[in-house]
Amino acid sequence: MFEFLTEKFEDIFYRIRNRGKLSPGDLDEAMREIRLALLEADVNFKVVKEFIGKIKIRALGQDILESLSPSQQVIKIVNEEIISILGGGISDVSFAPRPPTIFMLAGLQGTGKTTATIKLANFIRNKYGRKVSVIAADIYRPAASLQLSDLAKQINIEVYSKKDKKPLEIIIEGIDFLKKSGSDVIIIDTAGRLHIDPEMMHELKDIKRNVRPHQVLLVLDAMTGQEAVNIAKTFNDDIEFDGIILTKLDSDTRGGAALSINHVIKKPVRFISTGEKTDEFDIFHADRIASRILGMGDVLTFIEKAEKVIDEKKAKEIEKKILANELNFVDFVDQMKSIRKMGSIEKIISMLPIKNKTKMFSNINIDDSQLNRIEAIINSMTDEEKVKPYIINGSRKKRIAAGSGTAVSDVNKLLKQFSMAQQTMKQFSKFGKGFSLPF
């Protein structure tokens, strides 16, 4: 989800980062690109305008052009702003002190209310162990209540539906009925309606006034365009909802609608729905999504972590050694350890600002057990062997393999990789740029 915005940001900052220092022109270019990326992500035009304005003011105010890592500063600012728009903090589900807790779902036609009703019911039941039931109050769309009943039956959830009655009557009767059957949580599925349809909106207002649900949730298609803000605003004016269920996030939508709504009407996204299966549903985590939008998961954490674990002096020493072709296993294991301090390889990759990383790394099986094996092999070497790998002969290999619980072929493989790495690094250093970690 949110892949597009992610890619765009990755592009922009990858370019800036490679250039090192930012010029005022760069900053303008970055802002233009961010603007375009956000617009193409369906972030509302007015929100984009404000967003860019804010970032620019903050960026200029902090003299980022003079700072050593201007691009990181910009990233930091953009990241913070997106999080502040998406509304930080994780929102858990809260229940009424006296059951049943009543949820009501509303939204335009085709946003996925019926599916979301079932998914929410399933989610609350499985996660909080409550007895959940649903009410089918969509009397307009042909077979809508049948759809809800079918889905409910599939996952063993009680459903209340009635023919030839008005939605309000169905709901009131339903709550009464389900209360008696011991439901802790009741979720009401309403008919899809246009926010500009006065009659239908009146019906919804009427239901809300009479039923007083504890949580009213707007179901919003994540692929909605610029109108998302107006749609949400009208619903909010009429029935003041508490939060949003963002659906169809399994598409490659850029998801800007969520950002806009948060910014304009300050109502949080509470849940996300991400597929055809009933369990493809979760609580929305603003911080996680923000870092996804930035596409750097967590470039900031990554940079901070890298700075903490990589010793400048040591890096210089290693550079010298590489130039002199003296790199050995002691250094190798040292470097490996410091990188691994940042977390699992998978996690490190997820933090890297690399384009299409999922595609890039999908074929490469870098798992931590492999690294563990490498470390074990090196640890089974004598100090002399670590410094002078070329003395490792057949009998030494056997010993190392036995000591590290690996096979001789594993030892051979590592030695071969190491000598290849030495060659590569030597070639790099020949360009006169020296060797530095690639980030």
Next chain:
Amino acid sequence: MERLIKSINLIWNKFRRNNEGFWEELEEQFILNDVSAATTSMIIGDVRNHASMENINDIEKIKELIKDRVKKILMPVPPVPGDNGMNLLQGLKPSVWMLVGVNGTGKTSTVAKLANLYKNNGKSVLLTAADTFRAAAYEQINHYAELLGLPVVHHQRFSDPGAVVYDSIEKAVAKNIDLVLVDTAGRMHTSYNLMEELKKIKKVILKKLNREPDEILMVIDSTTGQNAKAQVSIFHNALGLSGIILTKTDGTSKGGIIITIKNELKIPVKFITSGEKLENIAFFDPQKFTDMLFPSG
């Protein structure tokens, strides 16, 4: 459907002395209507160049230039003289149309509206319930079939949609039906397996009919934003779309996405729908659509 540009006159008056502001605000209006940034800047750029080359400074003339540019994009290539859409059925019998799209765009309602439209024009129509996935999808289409007094071919839920289509065409041939409408399950364009399933349905039609489906129409919800382009381009790559049906135009979204789709992907809109009633469907008319976007005055 509302007009695209609130009022060019208003913007013009606001920026009478400042051309830059006028073009910028015009650009904003396009983007606010979900026209992509690329297509917007192409339209504005073209009109601006044209205006400056011919030294046009009159608001009415500039408005005409904008309208013409948009209309040129929306016009089918080549335009069919006197086309009222009924010629879509002038090929071999039965004409087989597939309706496809992501979830919740209104495929089933649109099938019902098309069926009603052609039935009222004296054509025999057969409905095909090829959405065997969604709960109660058959009951929904069957409801419409009963309402319209039309036959519908269906199998059990979760059965192979290809088999439903096979049976449907066989029945249509036997009964000399004019139009077979195939309602497929909504699916995300990002789901590889489900897109492959659609290709399979298309193959079944090809095999049974000895030609491709006569129309493969993608149903697009007019509230959709920029993602519409990704949707259409992936469905088009998989199936080769013949056109778009724009739905829910009675909402507040103006359907600017179809300008992007036609401009960048060259796929024309064939129908628009605008309400919950069966008769709320119309052949797409670029002239009317453009006039609606830019009302005079």
